[in-house]
Amino acid sequence: MNAHRLCRLPAQCWSLTECCRYHARMNRSRYLAKSRLRRPRALFAALAISLAGSVHAGAPSVASLSGAPTSTQLQWAARFEHGEGIPRDVGRAVQLYCLAASRGSSEAQYQLGWMYANGRGVPRDDALAAAWFRKAAAKGDAISQRLLIAFGKVKMKSASCVGPTRGAGAGVVQVAYRAAPRVDFESTPERRQIVAWVREMAPEYQLDPDLVLAVLAMESGFSSSAVSPKNAQGLMQLIPETADRFGVQDAFDPVQNLRGGMAYLRWLLAFFGGDVPLALAGYNAGEKAVERYGGVPPYPETQAYVSRIVQRYGKIWHPPVAGVVEPSALISAAAARVQAESKP
Template sequence: MGRGLRLSRSLQLLGAALLATASQVSIAAKDDPAAFEAALLEAVFSDHARYLADLAVAHEHGEGVEREPARAAALYCESARLGNVEAMYSLGWMYANGRGLERNDAYAGTLFAMAAFFGHPQADRMRRYTGDYEGAVPDCLQPPPDESPDPGWSAEAYIAALSVQRQHLARLVVNLSADYAISPRLALAIALTESNLDADAVSSKNAMGVMQLIPDTAARFNVRKPFDPEENIRGGLAYLRWLLAYFRGDIALAAAGYNAGERAVDRYRGVPPYAETQAYVARILAFMQRRKHAYDSRVTEPSPVAPALQLVSERGGGS
């Protein structure tokens, strides 16, 4: 509680400074503390991203500082991660022209696709020279490896608190999750949210079993006996592994895809505006307490709008 109060006080002080310098935080938002804090954080990220992009320009062209293309590229990349569209475009240009970096049209195409998604006027035209987006992402934009995904959380302690009839299925979910490189916590979150660990559950849409597989999904992942607990759980975990690869480890988007289908997430470029799906994603994220998960990029090609979706999600616009 003390840390939260200190953070809130720090944000208030920073907010006052930002407002005094005509920042983008709206004065009206101050009437709603939560909205004010969200707008303030957005302004902080935006201002810092702009500062990094400006510094990158200086290092790229030697304006007032030593000309260091490699340093410029690193600054552009960090700015792009924070959502600066001009930095996305500029880094793409460096890759497309081999300026300070080894030429890489695939990386350039990704960065131009990201910038075009956010409305950059030249980015879409540049994609004609670099080719279509292929899913290649520069290392500097990749999320850091998740070496300790659930510190302090014990699957066994959680299972022990369940009713006796659900403990067997919960352990089955946890044990099988390792076969699919999925966090036991995420596997349990999906199983609990889908059926509350009921192997006989059937929804109004004919979703079946522990992982609530609809017939098309069951067939897609070779589930022939959807009411067999192990086969059903394996099918659900296989689909979840696919979704994590498709959405590049974004738990919110993967959960939205599990509930509403990956095509709906692509169509709305984020969590679809369905009350059920939004509540579903909120429950999964509350259970997980994080947004990122390791994934195997070999499982499938990424969503065609994956880079932009990741940026939207990371900045709070995806849930």
């Protein structure tokens, strides 16, 4: 498809470049009109906080917005996308649009289609853009219906979220969610046994077995005898301190190791409010590093680790288990801010 084919539709456009500018103006005008009508004071409050210093002090995490109304998710997504009153963070914008889209928001579905069609802070992907436009069009979104005509025949793809490339915005380090190599979880009798253990035990820890398997595959490749250069051991690669912390006496015993790794993963998900990328970053680099950087630390190893597991798992949020641990200050401060912003 021509790089500017999307921009041939409006009658107002007399050139491809002008047409793309028209669409950009249309999107921005629609966002600004809504934000001014809905929360004029919130923009000034967020601006004051962002000027005072930390990005995260003035902006909620994705996890803290996961249970917010769809309209609130859309407002924050647009603010992150455009950098209105807060530092621009396309990564959070995409994640919030994804949360709203998963609830059936045609506006979020359209925005995702537009971002992927134009490579706006994310890898350009015509098939993915068409998939999102198709969802919005099915809900009666007239612009999406017209844009689909411009695509013609493109490769069919299911609507999913692929994260931004590095440098897409300010603040937290952006993680590029590239396709992770497929892993055959049941290629050998040993692997089939490990998968069976995970599917049996994960519900005891209120964990999604697919998330545990994605972590396990990345950590040890299903090897119960694996040892890393940093002395991380066994299936879930527990360092001795973590093994002691979660009551693992023999890290090379596969069942003990799985239980210790799942206990730690549950703890991290509770600590970071169900935010999967933050929990994974904590598993790899330690929760203190995540708090110190206010997000995924800028370590190449950790960024690649989070990227590959999120791509394999396919979700950015997991229900946290209540009562395991008090949430991180990152999460509790953001949640309090969202609650305050939601009041009339």
